[in-house]
Amino acid sequence: MSDMPLLKVRSLSKFYGNRIGCHDVGFDLWPGEVLAIVGESGSGKTTLLNCLSTRLMPSTGDVQYRMRDGDYRDLYRMSEAERRVLMRTDWGFVHQNPADGLRMTVSAGANVGERLMAVGNRHYGRIRATASEWLSRVEIETDRIDDQPRAFSGGMRQRLQIARNLVTSPRLVFMDEPTGGLDVSVQARLLDLVRGLVSDLGLSAIVVTHDLAVARLLSHRMMVMKGGHVIEHGLTDRVLDDPREPYTQLLVSSILQV
Amino acid sequence: MSAPHTEPVTAPESAGEAELAAYNFAYLDEQTKRMIRRAILKAIAIPGYQVPFASREMPMPYGWGTGGVQVTAAIIGPEDVLKVIDQGADDTTNAVSIRAFFQKVAAVRATTHTADATIIQTRHRIPEHTLKEGQVLVYQVPIPEPLRFLEPRETETRKMHALEEYGLMHVKLYEDIARHGRIATTYAYPVKVHGRYVMDPSPTPKFDNPKMHRSEALQLFGAGREKRIYAVPPHTDVVSLDFEDHPFEVQQFDRPCALCGATHVYLDEVVLDDRGGRMFVCSDTDYCETRQAEGHVGEMLATSEREAAE
Ligand SMILES: Nc1ncnc2c1ncn2[C@@H]1O[C@H](COP(=O)(O)OP(=O)(O)OP(=O)(O)O)[C@@H](O)[C@H]1O
Ligand SMILES: [Mg+2]
Numbered sequence: 260m261s262d263m264p265l266l267k268v269r270s271l272s273k274f275y276g277n278r279i280g281c282h283d284v285g286f287d288l289w290p291g292e293v294l295a296i297v298g299e300s301g302s303g304k305t306t307l308l309n310c311l312s313t314r315l316m317p318s319t320g321d322v323q324y325r326m327r328d329g330d331y332r333d334l335y336r337m338s339e340a341e342r343r344v345l346m347r348t349d350w351g352f353v354h355q356n357p358a359d360g361l362r363m364t365v366s367a368g369a370n371v372g373e374r375l376m377a378v379g380n381r382h383y384g385r386i387r388a389t390a391s392e393w394l395s396r397v398e399i400e401t402d403r404i405d406d407q408p409r410a411f412s413g414g415m416r417q418r419l420q421i422a423r424n425l426v427t428s429p430r431l432v433f434m435d436e437p438t439g440g441l442d443v444s445v446q447a448r449l450l451d452l453v454r455g456l457v458s459d460l461g462l463s464a465i466v467v468t469h470d471l472a473v474a475r476l477l478s479h480r481m482m483v484m485k486g487g488h489v490i491e492h493g494l495t496d497r498v499l500d501d502p503r504e505p506y507t508q509l510l511v512s513s514i515l516q517v
Numbered sequence: 518m519s520a521p522h523t524e525p526v527t528a529p530e531s532a533g534e535a536e537l538a539a540y541n542f543a544y545l546d547e548q549t550k551r552m553i554r555r556a557i558l559k560a561i562a563i564p565g566y567q568v569p570f571a572s573r574e575m576p577m578p579y580g581w582g583t584g585g586v587q588v589t590a591a592i593i594g595p596e597d598v599l600k601v602i603d604q605g606a607d608d609t610t611n612a613v614s615i616r617a618f619f620q621k622v623a624a625v626r627a628t629t630h631t632a633d634a635t636i637i638q639t640r641h642r643i644p645e646h647t648l649k650e651g652q653v654l655v656y657q658v659p660i661p662e663p664l665r666f667l668e669p670r671e672t673e674t675r676k677m678h679a680l681e682e683y684g685l686m687h688v689k690l691y692e693d694i695a696r697h698g699r700i701a702t703t704y705a706y707p708v709k710v711h712g713r714y715v716m717d718p719s720p721t722p723k724f725d726n727p728k729m730h731r732s733e734a735l736q737l738f739g740a741g742r743e744k745r746i747y748a749v750p751p752h753t754d755v756v757s758l759d760f761e762d763h764p765f766e767v768q769q770f771d772r773p774c775a776l777c778g779a780t781h782v783y784l785d786e787v788v789l790d791d792r793g794g795r796m797f798v799c800s801d802t803d804y805c806e807t808r809q810a811e812g813h814v815g816e817m818l819a820t821s822e823r824e825a826a827e
């Protein structure tokens with residue numbers, strides 16, 4: 260890990276009218292680090308993730324991102340054009356519902372190749388070869404390259420969505436409940452895959468989940484949210500093995516009872 | 518484009534035309550024409566950019582090219598000579614009706630000869646005879662948005678144009694190659710205009726795309742239902758999108774025109790009888806007839822002349 264944070268978040272809040280989405284959140288994310296955001300339904304996880312990934316305009320606060328050239332840029336002072344370039348090259352976003360992150364009516368190969376074409380790749384053979392490589396990397400048979408994701412199972416769709424995001428070698432990936440809609444056995448396989456990719460590629464990731472087992476398996480650090488506030492924040496093993504806040508203790512004990 | 522004429526047309530030729538005669542020169546009122554001309558000027562200033570305009574009801578259904586008709590109505594003057602083609606032919610119902618419309622409401626001269634026309638309104642084709650400086654080609658466009666195929670949201674396609682995010686166009690071409698082994702798109706083949714905006718030359722065949730490139734003529738596109746006007750000014754780069762390993766190619770025909778013997782022109786298949794007889798002839802009828810008049814003879818004509826002689 261480098262000695263400079265990739266993301267610096269300060270006093271970030273989002274209000275929906277009078278309702279708190281998230282309130283006064285601050286943290287640093289380091290290169291190669293996976294941060295889990297956990298909490299019950301409605302606690303503000305998605306709101307926070309969307310404010311970090313510029314999909315939602317925060318009410319106050321700022322988010323600094325360290326660009327490839329080493330300079331920090333305030334995400335909310337960038338032009339929309341720059342932000343969109345960042346989002347499709349240096350970042351990935353994995354949606355809970357793969358249909359939100361895939362083009363369901365174009366082939367798997369084109370889904371993976373789209374970002375390459377967006378950044379100017381104009382050699383069909385090479386785009387296809389890269390797409391094929393990525394399909395096998397996420398354990399999709401390469402002879403499915405011309406099939407549309409409509410013909411894929413939920414787990415395959417999610418793996419395709421991941422390949423589509425990683426093809427441009429992003430440095431930061433946001434994931435909102437990436438295993439949410441999947442069967443338990445399928446979840447386990449996907450988590451293994453994600454864990455392998457994150458460490459192989461040295462990715463930084465911010466993963467929203469209400470499943471503490473997912474946080475345990477994937478993340479180095481975690482933040483526990485309640486009512487829009489971060490109530491506990493620390494190394495994942497520490498938070499799960501020795502929770503300080505009564506609310507976190509409740510969360511942890513309820514999973515241990517399962 | 519000659520100077521706009523502002524007098525109302527008087528003296529109807531017959532009682533049946535009285536209602537049309539009550540309209541201004543070229544049907545549209547002067548204020549509407551000015552509005553459309555402003556849109557056209559903006560379109561010329563930003564080649565390939567789709568300019569919204571307040572499309573008017575025309576006395577014909579949308580499928581009949583009301584966008585093209587409004588553009589023509591806004592630029593036509595009494596000195597203009599108009600040619601109207603549909604699929605390359607001057608004599609289809611659509612072409613005949615539009616030509617008759619302008620003869621009535623603007624009393625302009627009409628021609629079928631490409632070289633004689635000052636304004637050519639077209640659906641589907643660009644004439645084979647190379648267009649020259651001073652000529653205007655007006656296209657009737659059904660769907661102006663090239664990104665519509667993969668992105669149905671108008672707000673998003675506008676943003677993509679503004680930010681020059683055209684990766685999706687190549688996704689479409691990628692799908693073509695993945696499915697057919699080559700770029701199978703033959704009509705409405707996307708082009709990049711002046712190195713900036715991606716444009717749909719719809720619905721012309723890709724055979725005609727190279728004719729748009731650095732044409733001496735002014736090319737104007739009108740989409741009536743979708744309320745958009747766009748333009749390619751003379752001498753502007755118009756480049757068909759492709760891949761390095763699947764370069765853009767026009768359709769090749771493996772035989773010359775059966776009537777005039779022309780090669781390197783766009784041919785239509787014509788069914789001759791119900792026993793499978795067919796021939797391939799120029800889709801541009803004026804071009805074909807002109808060549809025949811000059812003495813060029815295709816295979817089919819040669820055969821029938823031989824038979825007549827026997
Ligand atoms: N668009 C919105 N308009 C108004 N209130 C919203 C909106 N989106 C979220 N909220 C509210 O903000 C709070 C946080 O919601 P958020 O979706 O961030 O929670 P979450 O932790 O992601 O929940 P879940 O686990 O159910 O996905 C909730 O009270 C929610 O009702
Ligand atoms: Mg959520």
Ligand SMILES: [Zn+2]
Nearest residue numbers: 774777799805
């Ligand atoms: Zn011919």
